[in-house]
Amino acid sequence: MSPKESLQQHIAKTAALTDGQFDYFFSHFKPQSFRKGQTVISAGDKVDCEYFVISGCLKAFYINDEIKMYILQFAMPTWWTSDYDALYNQTTATINIDCITDVEVLSLSNSDREKLCSEFHQIEHFFRWRTNKGYIASQKRLLSLMNNNTKKRYEELLALYPQLYNLVPKHLIAAYLGVSRETLSRLYNS
Amino acid sequence: MSPKESLQQHIAKTAALTDGQFDYFFSHFKPQSFRKGQTVISAGDKVDCEYFVISGCLKAFYINDEIKMYILQFAMPTWWTSDYDALYNQTTATINIDCITDVEVLSLSNSDREKLCSEFHQIEHFFRWRTNKGYIASQKRLLSLMNNNTKKRYEELLALYPQLYNLVPKHLIAAYLGVSRETLSRLYNS
Numbered sequence: 090m091s092p093k094e095s096l097q098q099h100i101a102k103t104a105a106l107t108d109g110q111f112d113y114f115f116s117h118f119k120p121q122s123f124r125k126g127q128t129v130i131s132a133g134d135k136v137d138c139e140y141f142v143i144s145g146c147l148k149a150f151y152i153n154d155e156i157k158m159y160i161l162q163f164a165m166p167t168w169w170t171s172d173y174d175a176l177y178n179q180t181t182a183t184i185n186i187d188c189i190t191d192v193e194v195l196s197l198s199n200s201d202r203e204k205l206c207s208e209f210h211q212i213e214h215f216f217r218w219r220t221n222k223g224y225i226a227s228q229k230r231l232l233s234l235m236n237n238n239t240k241k242r243y244e245e246l247l248a249l250y251p252q253l254y255n256l257v258p259k260h261l262i263a264a265y266l267g268v269s270r271e272t273l274s275r276l277y278n279s
Numbered sequence: 280m281s282p283k284e285s286l287q288q289h290i291a292k293t294a295a296l297t298d299g300q301f302d303y304f305f306s307h308f309k310p311q312s313f314r315k316g317q318t319v320i321s322a323g324d325k326v327d328c329e330y331f332v333i334s335g336c337l338k339a340f341y342i343n344d345e346i347k348m349y350i351l352q353f354a355m356p357t358w359w360t361s362d363y364d365a366l367y368n369q370t371t372a373t374i375n376i377d378c379i380t381d382v383e384v385l386s387l388s389n390s391d392r393e394k395l396c397s398e399f400h401q402i403e404h405f406f407r408w409r410t411n412k413g414y415i416a417s418q419k420r421l422l423s424l425m426n427n428n429t430k431k432r433y434e435e436l437l438a439l440y441p442q443l444y445n446l447v448p449k450h451l452i453a454a455y456l457g458v459s460r461e462t463l464s465r466l467y468n469s
Contacts, residue, residue, distance in 0.1 A: 159425040174415045210400040217407035224414040225364045235349040
């Protein structure tokens, strides 16, 4: 499937656009490729775009004062990712986003998203729905962090990302759960 | 200010509605009052409504397997609150919401919100903006939980809710930060 078809299929679930409207919508996206390990957003950067993932897997992460890495999100095909606080509020990034594998995305600027939303009610509807999904995922991530039961959090993670175990190194899964690699191995084998 | 004026002022910042359109919008809201300590949503409940706070303060919280309470959100006037996962996905609540003080809210059902969004582009725009703000607040809460620096998290909390210290008992602020009451006292006096 081409990037254009992938985006069209994604948006068609929520918004009814004619082919002409979708072509216009798509003309605002820019295809970008990144190599495994490459950085997309660094803490401190100005953030202008959000990214719709076509292929590969990215991680959004935070490094605290003890230089411990926490993973906020794994972004896989048909997921969107950015530092949304920095993007919407035009501040600098507090999180980092980089590529676990080679990655293809379609990027959309903040100003183009706002323009498209004001031009088409259906596009505004799509982005409201998309943000709702992100908001709910973020609330679930919060609850997962507050839940002291590692086994349950691990099961929730696999339910959210069923294909994760084949895509992502185990030490990154441990960094998402906030446990050691050894604890993860015990869960994996139990 | 009446509840109607409070909601009108809140929405006017983002959406341009005529007085007639606002009257129609407002006709879908139901005023509700709760007493201090009363429960609005319990884990396990079916969730049909979201709440726009007119007066008072609520807390949204989660109790984990060790019966430890974590506070996700303090909801004060002009904030919205609900269990949005349960609300949008028509599942049962995983969190609890109750009243720290006597509280007045305007409640809006899930089906009415969706109807209003499809009827008026400006209302869809308002709810996209509102959900964006919730999403960003949720991401900040995630980063706050991941940040091991208690003093910084405490300063972030006071920046987010400047009036909190006068409204909320200290043990609840400690439960938001995930620290003991004693640690909080040291920060407060430092």
